[in-house]
Amino acid sequence: MASSTSVLRQHNNLLFTFTSKYTNSLFFFNSYRDSSLNYVMKPLASTSSSSLFSSPFQCSRPLVRLTRVTTAPVEFVPPAPDFDFHKEIARLKDLKSKLDNCTNLKDRIRVIDSDSRVNSFFYSHKNSFSRVLDTLHLDKYEVFLLKCVVAAGQQHVFGDVCTEFDTTRSSLKSAFYALAEMIDNWDVNEGIGLRGVNGYGLGIEEFEALRSMLKIIAEVERFYDCIGGIIGYQIIVLELLAQSTFERPCLSHNSNNSLKRDIADIHPPNVLDLSQDLEYASQAAIWGIEGLPNMGEIYPLGGSADRLGLVDSNSGECLPAAMLPYCGRTLLEGLIRDLQAREYLYFKLYGKQCITPVAIMTSAAKRNHEHVTSLCEELRWFGRGRSKFKLFEQPLVPAVSAEDGQWLAGRPFKPVCKPGGHGVIWKLAYNEGVFQWFHDHGRRGATVRQVSNVVAATDVTLLALAGIGLRQGKKLGFASCKRNAGATEGINVLIEKKNLEGKWTCGISCIEYTEFDKFGMTDTPLSSYRTNFLPIQTFYMLIYPLLSLLLQVMMRLVCLEWCLM
Template sequence: MSLNTKVIDTMFSSSVEERDLIEKLASIGQLHLLFTGVDTLPQPEPAFRAIMDQLKKIDSSLAPLGGIVGYHRTFLQLLHNNPNTTTSGNYAPPNGPDFSEASPERNEAIQWGIETLPLMAEVYPVGGAGDRLNWHDLQSGDPLPAATLPFLGHTLLEGLLRDLRARELLHSRELFNPVILMTSQAKNNSAWIQQILEENNWFDRPKELFFLIEQPLIPVITEEGTWSIESPLKLQLKPGGHGAIWQMMLTTGAFDWLRSHNRKKILIRQINNPIAGLDANLLAFTGYGCHHDHSFGFASCLRQVNASEGMNVCLQHRGQETITNIEYTEFTKRGIADEPLSADTPYSRFPSNTNLLFADIDHIEQLIPQNPLPGMILNLKNSVGTVRAGRIETTMQNIADSMLSEPYTTFITFNTRRKTISVAKKEYLPEQPISETPVGAYADWLANMHDLLTNHCHMTLPPLTPDATLIHSPPFHVTYHPALGPLWSSIAQKIRGGILHKGSEIQLDIANLTLENLTLDGSLIIINRSLTGTCTLRNVTITNKGPKNSNTFWQGVQQRHEACTLIIDGDGSFTAENITLTGNQTIHVPAGKHLTRREQKR
């Protein structure tokens, strides 16, 4: 290909680092691809400079593999099925405590979880591209990252932070745990995350307790071994998996930052699993890990045979063992048979890897040099024309592969599946299964709400309906701020008895609530943003036209014919007893005020 003089001059006037990158590209036979069609660019120099800057970041982030050259060669090795670098051995089903039902052991773990909250921090990989969600900005049409997807009235990111706040409040109102967010350059992800945080005043959390890391994207390579080019001097780039988070935390000083806040352990959650914070799941999990001072842990649940999700296994090697993860694409390579627990169950003998993880920061940091990019697998879900293409992905949970020997210890806990994982990975399409869609997560949410309100709070609810009706007309719609609990045993003390008629809606954005024998036919909305106000409703009947049928229930953006809305500012309080509230009405209680409504005596 003919290069114009300006580009040649720019290349030869490059810095030493840039010339080194050019030589690296040439050594793996990819340099010429970058300049295909470069003579059509009116100003090639800025494009050249931009890609050099981009390649510097990529080369640095891939340093554990040997930079871009090592990445290219590793891709080809994986493509040709060279042996995986993970330690070989035997794989057995892992054992651990089951926290799915109330028990003295679970109660003890919950208490440990509350007591050790000041030792904890949270880590959220939020940089996924979310291609399959087909989620776009309504005004600009620009693709949006998964973290911005609304679910039950809040973005997925805010949902995780609301869950965290609820757990913190069980310890003290003054406690705010540090949060690390790993963003990426995909779909302008970093800018969107920053914008969400700033527009929402950091969700009323101290700004200085957020630590943002940006994960560089990596090149897409075809199965023919050529790098994919979007346009002249522009590579096709994709996120390289959340396994990069440990190396990124090391190079950005995140571990030292956590220590500066006196933190020792971290909880890792993925952005696309909005239900994991229900009930005692996270408290019991982290409490167990902290109390036993474990290095790493998995919160797991049942997994169906042949499901497209990873499994947790006990890796046994030379008399030592660790609990780790095997991705479903690797089962055959590892010689693992995905068999049921027994002949009469659809569930696998190996539980699900949910990517709800616990980690000791000192132990993780020690292991990064020997396993900087854990769990490398090949993702060939892209294409260039008719040729398959993809990139190397890494998995954060496979840092546990390096924990076979002392002093490292791993553990696993179990819970009910629908209270542990229900992901929003892909767009819901009519006539298609709802699994792994936001609608599927909403279906699991409703099933959990039915369980909570009927079996724990002893309310009477309409029965759950088939999935098809959930889109436009669910049998009921219930949301609440996690600070109402999050423990269901606590919520059961606040909501006692009552009737929820078909098509009714309850939205409880409040922590301090007494709801006894409520009869609801329509919509009831209680809002106390400070979580310091109080609302008491005893023997109250509420009747209005309620929500309209729509396709946005899972988003939490309902349109309503009528609603009874109670807005309580600050530490205000509202009490209603033995009355009926009819039609569309809003009751507003200012901060510091108390409003009471009772049946008038004759």
Template structure:
């Protein structure tokens, strides 16, 4: 094939999508009863007969079904097992045919009333309503419902789920539960409208069960057709390792430039059952988003990652961008209410409520693989769980989220899962954004190495040979996609080691995604119109897990194989395939509009999805394993910073027994790029068993040696909280109560920094003792006391405030400092390292309130010490002539920082930092001409 590969004209309308830089009735009441109609139609029923309920083994993969039979009876012959499996499959096929006819008929009816009239003639409905007491009670209950609710309840009977409607006359609160049931069914019916609503959901579940119950010969025939589908190793940008740092910096620079056109999409709807989280107060189960990882919820950590990228943009380009965040929640474990409360309690992280869009994922019924019935743990309340993160795209369409993002000039988005706290490491997300945005890509994956045999999907380039619409020959469709590990055998994807290593041939799918919004929205609209596709991507029915529950019908505890219809969000990419008239050479796969970016695994994913079993050393996908990878990343980062000594993290066994070899945690705004952090931390050493925590963005640590614990915390990391109307003014800064004790016993309380006239009244040249006013201070009765340096704002209520990036933040500058103390009590049984809950014997603490600074040079900070700097001041610690430490407290002149980092991006995309020193005026301005300057507050330890 010569020349440019020609793209087929039959491609989807969105396949040519390219991002351009610079833009971005309630139903009437239905109150009469149905008994007369049922009697009239009963004699002339001519509908398909219901089939008997199914055994769950027919829903299993054929090999697993055969294995089950072998376990139950060793004497059963192969021929008998095949006959049994054939019978089960036949029952499924008949039920599928019945449901398909029902769905097709209901689709032709345009109103709920017409659908009700049709269902009243259904033999299952007639039998249930006229031949049993629960049916009579149900019939009476319909009198108070509208036609839409009546239709949904009749659907339950028609699709074989009449046990849900076992209504007893003496049940308390039955009406309320019936209304709640109708509400849940409405959500299911509405979301799955493209496949037939509620009946379509049951149909798809049984179709999937039937397909998995096919005979081995049929499965082999299906694999024979797989010759029309081929898989290739994806080509893509590799930013892993030292030798790829140049490429990583270039892609990250493009991603940073694209930040004003990016959004963040967070699927938080999962139930997180494997974590087993419970509220400390109420004991209620809580969702994954609330996991207290490193001292804060997982959701808080993701918001911090995003704000760090926004802060980097501000420092490089000089303007603040607020990225819109779309969050998919669910009703599982109160997920939606808890997430909403977390955001509100956190003042929407200073971003404003309008920058968030929450939309709730529907809960879907859990279907038994034994007989196709819905599990019922409570009367009128079938067991329901979230329907998979693939629901996000249609929900975004239904809820207007695509429009909301478009109105904010957003062209693309980053998608990351709540259970993966390490996706924001170094350049991963910025490089993914840059690789997608620069070339107008439609969809991308952040990928990494994968161990062979791991229970996770892979990223591949998929080639499909398709018949042309006109029947004349073939065309070829290509896209990077995800293949779930459960589909490897069916699709013929080998899960084998590459070149004798421990890693598989294909890289891992991590669900860290780049999404071209216009392309995906167009694909979802097309899917809704066609009844599938991108509207419900990658539909699966995972029936391989047992569900334990109390069956309200039998009153017995049961443990059965069951599942629900789920969609996978990453497989929306299969609707973005590009089509060509002839096969595409592998060398051109990198030019597709779908792509991958490769990085080291623990810089892309290390999830916290399940709780580690007591005594187990299997830490994969647990919070313990994720924190271990976080410390391994920290060791790599500290090595890049040029530390002369970085401890070994330790093996998994040693880590679980004694803890990691060290702890290094930092606010992501310190970087987030490692190349930026490496310019703020230079040299020094972190000794074994030491702890370094930097909750600050402006830090300069040169040759700092830590033997113990050094904890730096700034109230204001990237700026200050301000009311919108006061942004950019100085009238909204933090103020701190400062109590000054004079040598003659006089005391003065300042609610902000002392003014020049106040300072002029002090005794010139006399040293003064400074302390923050507190309950334990011996203040004069006329001087009010407050808690220890509690900052407050003077502009509006907290809920109306916004985080405004500025130089009004905390700063720490250490040069040649040695920190020496007993540090963490590694033997404490209460230590939980992944939560960063540790017992300490001693620590050096630097607390920066509001806009304040701490500076120390060539001193030893020994023992348990706390250095607390009030808002508006700079504390300088130096060696005292007579030994010990000398602390001097200077007010910041005109609220200006004494130093700050200057960020510049060079032509290659690297960010270079330099320190800008502010000219330092006299410590205090004289009150009157000729009056000598007031010395600083000084006290010696």
């Protein structure tokens, strides 16, 4: 197959080339102007290179990969015909503003009770949910969380527990209804009934579902505290939906009133092609080896990986991506094995042992956290010691309808929840003390590895990424590769935008493949200048040297998950 070379020219005399053969090309993103962002693009190797030593850890779990996507049963919630995004956003913002001014839980409860929707739902004589609450003995904070759900317009997740009842029903008839309901639940609950004497209560299954939902929404309230908790989360959801529905941003200076900024133009980032300078790439890799004792590793493994359709053949249980077998080992084992190879190379060159601390982000999706923990324990923490690992669990967040932002629900108290995306890793790592943990281990930075990228370190790219970042004191870097048309991956771009003060700013962002149409891009190899950003694909290897500086930056961030939407 003949090789072909293309040249992509952009504003500000940015110029880079890429060569396509059987493998993708390798690029390095330099800092743009005063920015210290550093990027590397890497080829996908056609074959796996041999490792420096063999790993004794093998995968013996019987697995089967299905092509279908596993999904939870979803209850259809029809959108309100007169739903007004902007009116609802204004209402929630006013409520959020009042809650932000509260200094204690008592004041927050008073404010949430003043909301008309909450007042109508909880204190209406036609609604039985207030009577249900009397039987549950929830604490004040848990009741506050439920009221936040109602204030956000999501009371439908309570199911038919909150349906209206006939207040004119006689005491005798109420007693008979209660007796019949107790008999119905007697066998199901093995003779133990949770329902109250008036029939207003929950069965064991419903009660357990409520406790599970309370845990989820408590995590949402805590994690998204920087944007207003549950109420703030719903505001952002509605703003993004309103933006998508009514104010689709494009490259023609259209105003984005929801996010309060204009996107003026999109450019390919300035890059350095390491494949064109092998001597420099080798030197950078040596710097990476030398700096190995200063680096940690972060593995984001919390995704649900629905597209894999991975299922345990014995139990039929859906499995996370970390458990996918590759070359006789799980993907997680492959990452650790690769890390051990780099550590062994350091030992052979310098005669010193180096054990890199590893932080792993998990989630509750598909019992992800339990599976990862169990695998590490079975393999005795890969012979590295428990103290060299830190597992931190990302919160699940409600999945919403694109029609009107309603939370999807399978059953009463069972909102459909998914991991909040890999973007939560930075705030979560800060909240869970991961950066401080690296600092305590004497690490200046960390490399982030995507679990599904099995060939990311088959050449010098990973070491070069770390080496250049440490050597030049960079704060952020990406490793990327050429993107094939039709690939379900995003691209790295340089975005120009105007902030509220009217100042122009530039920053690196990632545009997901699902957003190409929104930004006027076509997913074809021979696209026009405006849409020809396809050679730049996020390779999901990031480096964050100078963790002490990153800690200071994190203190000023509001919420990274939404910052580049």
